[in-house]
Amino acid sequence: xxxxxxxxxxxxxxxxxxxxxxxxxxxxxxxxxxxxxxxxxxxxxxxxxxxxxxxxxxxxxxxxxxxxxxxxxxxxxxxxxxxxxxxxxxxxxxxxxxxxxxxxxxxxxxxxxxxxxxxxxxxxxxxxxxxxxxxxxxxxxxxxxxxxxxxxxxxxxxxxxxxxxxxxxxxxxxxxxxxxxxxxxxxxxxxxxxxxxxxxxxxxxx
Amino acid sequence: xxxxxxxxxxxxxxxxxxxxxxxxxxxxxxxxxxxxxxxxxxxxxxxxxxxxxxxxxxxxxxxxxxxxxxxxxxxxxxxxxxxxxxxxxxxxxxxxxxxxxxxxxxxxxxxxxxxxxxxxxxxxxxxxxxxxxxxxxxxxxxxxxxxx
Numbered sequence: 001x002x003x004x005x006x007x008x009x010x011x012x013x014x015x016x017x018x019x020x021x022x023x024x025x026x027x028x029x030x031x032x033x034x035x036x037x038x039x040x041x042x043x044x045x046x047x048x049x050x051x052x053x054x055x056x057x058x059x060x061x062x063x064x065x066x067x068x069x070x071x072x073x074x075x076x077x078x079x080x081x082x083x084x085x086x087x088x089x090x091x092x093x094x095x096x097x098x099x100x101x102x103x104x105x106x107x108x109x110x111x112x113x114x115x116x117x118x119x120x121x122x123x124x125x126x127x128x129x130x131x132x133x134x135x136x137x138x139x140x141x142x143x144x145x146x147x148x149x150x151x152x153x154x155x156x157x158x159x160x161x162x163x164x165x166x167x168x169x170x171x172x173x174x175x176x177x178x179x180x181x182x183x184x185x186x187x188x189x190x191x192x193x194x195x196x197x198x199x200x201x202x203x204x205x206x
Numbered sequence: 207x208x209x210x211x212x213x214x215x216x217x218x219x220x221x222x223x224x225x226x227x228x229x230x231x232x233x234x235x236x237x238x239x240x241x242x243x244x245x246x247x248x249x250x251x252x253x254x255x256x257x258x259x260x261x262x263x264x265x266x267x268x269x270x271x272x273x274x275x276x277x278x279x280x281x282x283x284x285x286x287x288x289x290x291x292x293x294x295x296x297x298x299x300x301x302x303x304x305x306x307x308x309x310x311x312x313x314x315x316x317x318x319x320x321x322x323x324x325x326x327x328x329x330x331x332x333x334x335x336x337x338x339x340x341x342x343x344x345x346x347x348x349x350x351x352x353x354x
Contacts, residue, residue, distance in 0.1 A: 048301075
């Protein structure tokens with residue numbers, strides 16, 4: 001997954017290739033970002049091992065804030081803008097944007113969920129007689145739906161698009177078909193994220 | 207790559223529902239995980255989680271059988287993606303397992319959680335690798351004809 005493409009000339013889509021500037025090499029997983037991911041994973045692990053309230057709250061709030069913001073911003077703001085770009089511009093943006101998302105989103109999700117479950121246990125929100133218990137179970141369901149969409153639908157499409165773009169002659173139809181998944185799921189993901197905001201603000205104020 | 211880059215479009219080829227079945231298996235272990243996590247820190251009843259886990263494992267086994275029956279498939283691309291994704295999701299699963307162990311999950315519930323995490327750590331790389339490899343698999347005319 002970390003392989004580099006051969007230098008190629010052209011843009012995504014058959015018949016558009018010959019006079020365009022050289023396409024950048026796409027590194028599917030940006031190796032320079034891996035140390036940052038490792039630091040985050042170690043930090044979350046230490047926070048869970050120590051059961052420390054502030055690091056757990058930090059990881060959950062920062063991770064959750066980023067997850068929700070990125071999801072909503074990309075789905076509602078960046079996505080429609082990309083949809084109106086020319087095909088070469090869309091291809092160039094995707095080539096630079098998607099590899100970063102391959103690292104950022106799983107890391108942010110892991111940070112949020114792992115720290116969140118531990119935080120709920122530490123502060124007692126999961127105890128059956130706690131008024132937040134039901135809200136947290138609902139949030140598990142919301143997160144479960146988002147996890148299945150993200151892991152089973154969006155991430156495979158994201159990585160497949162990057163591999164397709166690394167081909168000497170990327171197939172525009174294949175990329176368009178894969179990118180449709182983002183359009184179809186954007187509304188549902190947005191709805192789930194708004195539900196998460198409602199639940200979490202309820203939990204924090206009860 | 208085992209596939210060539212000329213011939214009929216990859217979009218014309220029909221594949222067995224490998225990604226769909228793996229996604230359903232993933233969904234089932236997510237449901238099982240929610241059932242178990244909602245009882246934390248108490249000991250959860252295991253009947254329902256074991257039922258969904260069994261269904262998820264069965265789906266995954268069927269999935270692997272369907273996958274290995276494929277011909278004209280970009281296996282080298284599949285394995286390249288699968289092994290790196292497996293590493294990433296094994297780390298994720300290991301971290302979740304660590305959290306459960308840290309919270310004193312023991313005995314049968316820990317076994318069920320571990321089995322669910324194994325399904326999770328295998329199904330996600332399977333979906334990713336299959337999705338990548340299916341679009342890297344240029345079918346021969348013969349395979350197209352035989353699959354129709």
